Amino acid sequence: MDVNHLTDQQSMYDIAIIGGGVSGLAAAMYAGRMKLNTVLIGYPPGGVIATTDWIENYPGFISLSGKELADKILAHAKEYEVDMVFDEATEITRDGRCFTVNTAFDEYQAKTVLFATGTRYRKLPVPGADTFEGKGVQFCGLCDGPMFQDKLVAVVGGGDSAAKEALILAQWAKHIYVIIRGDQLKAEPVNMERVKKTEKITLVFNTNVTSIEGSQGIEKIVLDQPFEGKNELVVKGVFIAIGSLPLSQLAVQLGVKTNEKGEILINRQTETNIPGVFAAGDVTDTQFKQAITGVAEGVTAAYQAYRYLGGEFVCTCVDDDYLDCPAAPEDLRGRTE
Amino acid sequence: MSEVPEDIEETVVQRFNEELKDPVKLVFFTQEMECPFCAQTHKLLETVANLSDKITFEVHDFVKDKEKAEQLGIEKIPAVAILGKKDYGLRMFGIPSGYEFQTLIEGIVFASTGKSELSPKAEEALRKVATKPVKIQIFVIPTCPVCPVLGAMAFQFAIASANISVDIVEIAEFPHLAVKYDVVGTPKAVLNEKVQFEGLVPPGQFLTFIQQAAQGSPTGISPTI
Ligand SMILES: Cc1cc2nc3c(=O)[nH]c(=O)nc-3n(C[C@H](O)[C@H](O)[C@H](O)COP(=O)(O)OP(=O)(O)OC[C@H]3O[C@@H](n4cnc5c(N)ncnc54)[C@H](O)[C@@H]3O)c2cc1C
Numbered sequence: 001m002d003v004n005h006l007t008d009q010q011s012m013y014d015i016a017i018i019g020g021g022v023s024g025l026a027a028a029m030y031a032g033r034m035k036l037n038t039v040l041i042g043y044p045p046g047g048v049i050a051t052t053d054w055i056e057n058y059p060g061f062i063s064l065s066g067k068e069l070a071d072k073i074l075a076h077a078k079e080y081e082v083d084m085v086f087d088e089a090t091e092i093t094r095d096g097r098c099f100t101v102n103t104a105f106d107e108y109q110a111k112t113v114l115f116a117t118g119t120r121y122r123k124l125p126v127p128g129a130d131t132f133e134g135k136g137v138q139f140c141g142l143c144d145g146p147m148f149q150d151k152l153v154a155v156v157g158g159g160d161s162a163a164k165e166a167l168i169l170a171q172w173a174k175h176i177y178v179i180i181r182g183d184q185l186k187a188e189p190v191n192m193e194r195v196k197k198t199e200k201i202t203l204v205f206n207t208n209v210t211s212i213e214g215s216q217g218i219e220k221i222v223l224d225q226p227f228e229g230k231n232e233l234v235v236k237g238v239f240i241a242i243g244s245l246p247l248s249q250l251a252v253q254l255g256v257k258t259n260e261k262g263e264i265l266i267n268r269q270t271e272t273n274i275p276g277v278f279a280a281g282d283v284t285d286t287q288f289k290q291a292i293t294g295v296a297e298g299v300t301a302a303y304q305a306y307r308y309l310g311g312e313f314v315c316t317c318v319d320d321d322y323l324d325c326p327a328a329p330e331d332l333r334g335r336t337e
Numbered sequence: 338m339s340e341v342p343e344d345i346e347e348t349v350v351q352r353f354n355e356e357l358k359d360p361v362k363l364v365f366f367t368q369e370m371e372c373p374f375c376a377q378t379h380k381l382l383e384t385v386a387n388l389s390d391k392i393t394f395e396v397h398d399f400v401k402d403k404e405k406a407e408q409l410g411i412e413k414i415p416a417v418a419i420l421g422k423k424d425y426g427l428r429m430f431g432i433p434s435g436y437e438f439q440t441l442i443e444g445i446v447f448a449s450t451g452k453s454e455l456s457p458k459a460e461e462a463l464r465k466v467a468t469k470p471v472k473i474q475i476f477v478i479p480t481c482p483v484c485p486v487l488g489a490m491a492f493q494f495a496i497a498s499a500n501i502s503v504d505i506v507e508i509a510e511f512p513h514l515a516v517k518y519d520v521v522g523t524p525k526a527v528l529n530e531k532v533q534f535e536g537l538v539p540p541g542q543f544l545t546f547i548q549q550a551a552q553g554s555p556t557g558i559s560p561t562i
Contacts, residue, residue: 104541
């Protein structure tokens with residue numbers, strides 16, 4: 001079917017996908033395949049997965065780097081007619097049932113919007129963390145690890161991301177202390193094994209960092225529990241891996257409902273509370289956040305947008321009675337937010 | 338990586354066949370002694386140049402061809418100037434290996450097409466802010482997967498504005514610059530020696546930094562990724 005004729009005017013997209021991580025890219029690939037007039041607005045391309053060195057749980061690929069995976073999905077999406085804008089969406093507004101997405105320079109109109117905006121790193125709320133951000137307080141082992149060649153570093157966090165950061169840093173650092181608030185490292189079993197086998201990594205349990213101190217650069221971190229008899233640890237770098245915060249502000253401004261964590265609430269069809277607005281990936285309230293789950297939600301969202309647009313029939317977002325359009329799928333008809 | 342792996346080579350050849358337009362000249366500066374990465378960089382660039390008959394490869398001795406080096410603004414090695422129909426000001430210092438190989442390929446494609454992928458409005462905004470020459474240095478390392486995003490964006494600014502020139506610097510090879518510019522994380526950008534920022538910034542924000550550099554006003558640092 002050719003959905004292009006659904007377009008009211010040349011500049012009206014069927015779907016605007018916000019975010020170019022794996023969830024958004026997968027959605028773009030599917031939307032392009034279904035011949036939805038698609039624009040993806042995302043910056044930076046690849047999203048958070050590009051900052052991790054190895055992915056071993058994405059079906060079909062035994063092992064590949066995060067950047068490779070993102071590049072493959074990007075290349076796949078580019079096989080179809082999809083407009084890609086590598087920029088930040090700064091504002092999204094709704095006029096009737098149409099949406100306008102603004103970037104710093106341009107404006108895009110669409111009948112549906114998919115939020116695949118992911119997350120940003122959570123910062124460590126202790127004195128010194130802001131002062132030394134980018135000057136020793138870092139968030140990406142792959143990007144910054146070589147600057148800590150033969151130096152002592154700390155990773156703060158107790159999840160799988162912290163384990164992976166420590167393993168990445170082990171390529172360069174002299175020794176890595178993983179500071180864990182709880183009494184265990186909650187990593188994937190395979191990463192746990194690797195951490196245990198890496199002599200350079202020491203796990204410090206039941207401990208919080210209370211401040212990061214130094215003058216020109218970081219000299220030490222202060223701990224709330226003694227470690228090897230002292231409440232401080234001499235390190236040159238502190239890598240933060242304490243989870244992330246959903247980038248859902250634009251969605252919230254549009255009236256999209258979120259939970260107390262700020263994650264966008266979606267149903268199994270990836271629909272939000274607003275008709276024509278979908279969400280996928282790490283920005284949503286899905287519990288298990290992985291590349292494959294985000295990709296699955298992305299393609300579900302593309303399909304749902306396709307259905308919402310009335311399939312092969314002409315239903316346009318400028319019609320007030322759009323959702324009563326006989327072409328709209330029965331279960332969508334009459335739906336209001 | 339000193340030479341190009343086969344599967345990557347195939348993709349690059351295809352891309353070059355589809356996208357290269359005007360001839361590109363890779364002008365490489367090297368010397369035999371005291372340059373640990375010169376030989377490897379030489380081999381890599383030569384291999385890349387052989388992937389398209391639109392690319393020519395020129396080798397210069399950094400010391401003996403001082404005049405040429407000065408003319409192209411090369412003050413450290415290994416270095417390559419990526420020249421298209423004209424000199425758009427695209428330079429890479431240090432070996433463009435690992436993820437930086439991508440930046441090299443982007444640079445070649447941009448120099449050959451002479452076109453950025455910026456929207457007309459973004460190009461117009463750039464022209465308005467880049468009223469004076471702005472030299473953008475971007476410090477990177479080969480393992481940094483997000484660095485090519487910033488490098489490619491800066492290259493596009495250079496393509497779109499004659500006032501912008503870009504040096505991509507592999508910082509591990511130039512530790513004295515890491516000290517001078519206080520580079521702890523990558524990517525880090527320094528504009529006209531005055532304005533600096535760390536991490537990735539979207540195009541609009543990058544333009545603000547260019548404006549500040551053109552106006553000569555120093556700024557602080559705005560870390561993101
Ligand atoms: C260290 C680490 C290791 C991991 N390892 C694995 C693993 O081994 N296997 C696995 O399956 N998963 C892994 N994950 C999780 C996986 O990376 C994520 O679940 C997945 O990448 C989420 O993709 P996304 O597209 O939903 O979000 P993101 O990757 O966060 O992408 C969202 C993108 O949208 C952009 N964006 C946000 N707002 C805007 C805006 N206003 N305008 C334009 N663009 C915007 C963001 O900048 C970003 O580029 C790991 C995560 C981390 C941090």
